[in-house]
Amino acid sequence: MRKFILALLLTSALTAGAQGFVTHRAQIARQLTEQGVRKAETRGMTVPAESKRGYFFVNCEQGANAQQVADQLKSAGAQIRMVRGDMILLDAPYSKLDALANTKGVWKIDVSPRVSKKTDVNRKVTQAGEVIDGTGEKLPQAYTGKGVIVGIIDNGFDFTHPNFKDKDGKLRIKGVYEPGNFKFGGDSVRIDGEALTGSYYSKAEDILDTLKVKNPDGSHGTHCISIAAGSTSDVKGVSGNPLGGIAPEADILICPTSGDSDYYKFCSDNQTDATAYMIVESFEYLMSEAQKLQQPIVVSISLNSHDGWHDGSSNMARVIGSYAKEGKLPIMLCASNEGGDQMYLNMKSAAKDTVSVLVSPGQGDGYVWGGMKTKKNVTMQVAIVSLKDGHKYYQMPIEFNSDPNTGNYGEGTYFYAGEDADNSHLEGEEKEAVEGLLKYIKDGDIQIWCYQNQAMNQDGKPYIYTELILSMSDLAFISQIYNRGDKPEEDVLGFKINLIPEEETELHCWGDQGVQLVGQDNDLNYKMGDSSISIGDWNTSGVPVSVGAWSANNKIKEKGMNKAVKQNFEVGDVTYFSSYGTDLAGHKHPTVCTPGLLVVAAGNSFDPDKNEYNIYEDKGYNNQFTGQKNERDYPYVYMSGTSMATPCSAGIVALWMQAAMDKGKQLTCEDIKDIIAHSSDTDEYTKAKPERFGAGKMNAYKGLLYVLGIDTSIPTLSKQQPKDVTFRVVGDIVYTDGADDGTETTIYNLQGVSVRQTKVQSGTISLAGLQEGVYAVQLGNLGSTLIRKSH
Numbered sequence: 001m002r003k004f005i006l007a008l009l010l011t012s013a014l015t016a017g018a019q020g021f022v023t024h025r026a027q028i029a030r031q032l033t034e035q036g037v038r039k040a041e042t043r044g045m046t047v048p049a050e051s052k053r054g055y056f057f058v059n060c061e062q063g064a065n066a067q068q069v070a071d072q073l074k075s076a077g078a079q080i081r082m083v084r085g086d087m088i089l090l091d092a093p094y095s096k097l098d099a100l101a102n103t104k105g106v107w108k109i110d111v112s113p114r115v116s117k118k119t120d121v122n123r124k125v126t127q128a129g130e131v132i133d134g135t136g137e138k139l140p141q142a143y144t145g146k147g148v149i150v151g152i153i154d155n156g157f158d159f160t161h162p163n164f165k166d167k168d169g170k171l172r173i174k175g176v177y178e179p180g181n182f183k184f185g186g187d188s189v190r191i192d193g194e195a196l197t198g199s200y201y202s203k204a205e206d207i208l209d210t211l212k213v214k215n216p217d218g219s220h221g222t223h224c225i226s227i228a229a230g231s232t233s234d235v236k237g238v239s240g241n242p243l244g245g246i247a248p249e250a251d252i253l254i255c256p257t258s259g260d261s262d263y264y265k266f267c268s269d270n271q272t273d274a275t276a277y278m279i280v281e282s283f284e285y286l287m288s289e290a291q292k293l294q295q296p297i298v299v300s301i302s303l304n305s306h307d308g309w310h311d312g313s314s315n316m317a318r319v320i321g322s323y324a325k326e327g328k329l330p331i332m333l334c335a336s337n338e339g340g341d342q343m344y345l346n347m348k349s350a351a352k353d354t355v356s357v358l359v360s361p362g363q364g365d366g367y368v369w370g371g372m373k374t375k376k377n378v379t380m381q382v383a384i385v386s387l388k389d390g391h392k393y394y395q396m397p398i399e400f401n402s403d404p405n406t407g408n409y410g411e412g413t414y415f416y417a418g419e420d421a422d423n424s425h426l427e428g429e430e431k432e433a434v435e436g437l438l439k440y441i442k443d444g445d446i447q448i449w450c451y452q453n454q455a456m457n458q459d460g461k462p463y464i465y466t467e468l469i470l471s472m473s474d475l476a477f478i479s480q481i482y483n484r485g486d487k488p489e490e491d492v493l494g495f496k497i498n499l500i501p502e503e504e505t506e507l508h509c510w511g512d513q514g515v516q517l518v519g520q521d522n523d524l525n526y527k528m529g530d531s532s533i534s535i536g537d538w539n540t541s542g543v544p545v546s547v548g549a550w551s552a553n554n555k556i557k558e559k560g561m562n563k564a565v566k567q568n569f570e571v572g573d574v575t576y577f578s579s580y581g582t583d584l585a586g587h588k589h590p591t592v593c594t595p596g597l598l599v600v601a602a603g604n605s606f607d608p609d610k611n612e613y614n615i616y617e618d619k620g621y622n623n624q625f626t627g628q629k630n631e632r633d634y635p636y637v638y639m640s641g642t643s644m645a646t647p648c649s650a651g652i653v654a655l656w657m658q659a660a661m662d663k664g665k666q667l668t669c670e671d672i673k674d675i676i677a678h679s680s681d682t683d684e685y686t687k688a689k690p691e692r693f694g695a696g697k698m699n700a701y702k703g704l705l706y707v708l709g710i711d712t713s714i715p716t717l718s719k720q721q722p723k724d725v726t727f728r729v730v731g732d733i734v735y736t737d738g739a740d741d742g743t744e745t746t747i748y749n750l751q752g753v754s755v756r757q758t759k760v761q762s763g764t765i766s767l768a769g770l771q772e773g774v775y776a777v778q779l780g781n782l783g784s785t786l787i788r789k790s791h
Helices: 024-042 066-075 094-101 120-125 128-133 220-229 263-267 274-293 315-325 428-438 537-541 642-662 669-679 684-688 700-708
Strands: 005-010 053-060 079-084 087-093 106-110 149-154 173-178 199-201 251-256 297-301 331-334 344-349 355-360 366-372 378-386 392-395 413-418 441-456 462-477 493-501 505-512 516-520 526-528 545-550 592-595 599-602 615-621 632-639 726-730 733-737 744-748 754-759 764-766 773-779 783-789
Touching: 024 053, 024 094, 024 106, 024 441, 053 066, 053 094, 066 079, 066 087, 079 274, 079 315, 087 094, 087 274, 087 315, 094 106, 149 220, 149 274, 149 642, 173 274, 220 251, 220 297, 220 599, 220 632, 220 642, 251 274, 274 297, 274 315, 297 642, 315 331, 315 537, 331 642, 344 355, 344 516, 355 366, 355 505, 366 493, 378 441, 378 462, 441 493, 462 493, 505 516, 545 642, 545 669, 592 642, 599 642, 642 669, 642 700, 669 700, 700 773, 726 783
Parallel strands: 149 251, 149 297, 173 251, 297 331, 331 545, 545 592
Antiparallel strands: 005 413, 053 087, 053 106, 079 087, 173 199, 344 505, 355 493, 355 516, 366 462, 366 505, 378 392, 378 493, 413 441, 441 462, 516 526, 599 632, 615 632, 726 733, 733 764, 744 754, 744 773, 773 783
């Protein structure tokens, strides 16, 4: 059993100075950091200055000039990282927090939210394969994402994978920006004279130098960028066609969200998730790089959080919305993966009534965020109970109050049981509470917050609310035998949080990372959690494109297997995990769905846990990176999630952006949503579950026709590719393998003008006499395609 210590820190929930306030979580971060520094110094250790600093979001008062506020904060000792709208991202010494809060124009200083990670078949079912290569392996290459940037913010990248090199072996990754990499001495990114944190690499020889740039933290990022923009591979996928991304000729920019030990000195307080800060700095880099290269860009993010009101008011929801709108950075954002979980509760409470939340920890990790909009006190009680029948094993003997002016424990409560906490100050009831709790916990950590906070509504006016947070890490209970049934069996334990407000209000509560929620009202009636608002909080500004997932594949054929094994999922239906719902600001999610179940794409050959994935194939390659001496196996693996659906949508948008360049346009998020609304497929599945699918199933080919205006200028043109016909262009000849000779053919230019009426002869169509460019070809009643004539 690990050693457990508990810290019970009682501080003012809203420490206000003359101007702004420091949130309770930021105060706790400061206290834990100061405790760690004191402990280290008493042992004679030298504590680096970086360990006494933290990253913070600053919200400005309504009407304040954020840039002027940032200049004042800089003068007070802060390092400004971003100014956007009324928000400022900075790092500063913890000792400066109160002084920074007293700066004129500052309203609130807070830490960041928690973050969690949320194709050959993709190409086929979205008609992206047809856009790229007809319906087979031969490439007319009408639209491939050429000239467009696909940017990805994620983690676990194999920069050396052959899937990211062109047919000549040249690296298609044009830049890697690691905001958390302080050690390896890459270039710095400077924007308007200010340097971003971390390191930047733009030369292929540096990116392929595994001593400088290596990101072995899983395969998530590798898989995602492979789906969006991987090159066409010599490995054939489930559909029988070569594996490859949706936009195989797009340029790639990668922003890993991992940090080295120097970076995480900023995050040693157990409160700060550095990922959110790295995402913000990555936005700055991607926007700046696209402007420098003068290329359109689409950004894929397969990360999200349920930390917040799900109404667009959280800092991350507002930041993402701002970059997507004012920054003109089209962002494809995963809907999240809780669509099949009992993870959302909404319960009303009369004054003095008890509203309870029963929490199942999931697989040991879990996170719960809840809020009650009330200015008055909310009392919190904590117990360990049976999730089978509610039997109470242990009730903590003390109560906590969110109002700083109420009760003995009424100064905003933070409760942390873990090996790094300090309980030397505990005595009496507090010590008894700790010892009683730890009798039932075998391993892992638990943190609980209940305190008053402030947020800003849609009209820009602040309001006070009580915030509840429960965070569990590797948590395991000591086994208890359930003796209240027909025969003894192991019980299932969880936490029961009682909330008792002083006035009528309601609770909104979300679980993440597999947490299941059950509510109980004052009359002891149970209410099961549901997934009706399972959409991630980051989507709720309503600006980015929210991407859900549907099932295009239900078979697994692992390396060495003779045949694929069918899984118990229905092809065509929405995936069970795809999140959805109308958020509390009234936005409906998702915007659209793409394939996200059992998707095959590249894996990370440097991932130490790569064999834990279902590996489709390992293929050996030489000469892939600097100093490679032996053949290296590069994997292609199966993964599922809206994490996979999101880069699929980003790859499709890259194709649309390339087409938009032909029309002299640049696409925004609103343009992309308009294309989606006018081109997505609907069928019996989307009609049966419209709330799960949004506009339907994203269709790359139909979207291209809409972008090019061909759908209206040529109303008779088919919106579908011909089945079982392969197109390839060689000089003035289009080879139409699979089409019968004599098939009537019409060729249109992008203005919708018919430039040739002809027939298929000897399996070909002549383009002689036509200028270079893109044309739409209607092949009798079989369907249409887009071809590009070039030298």
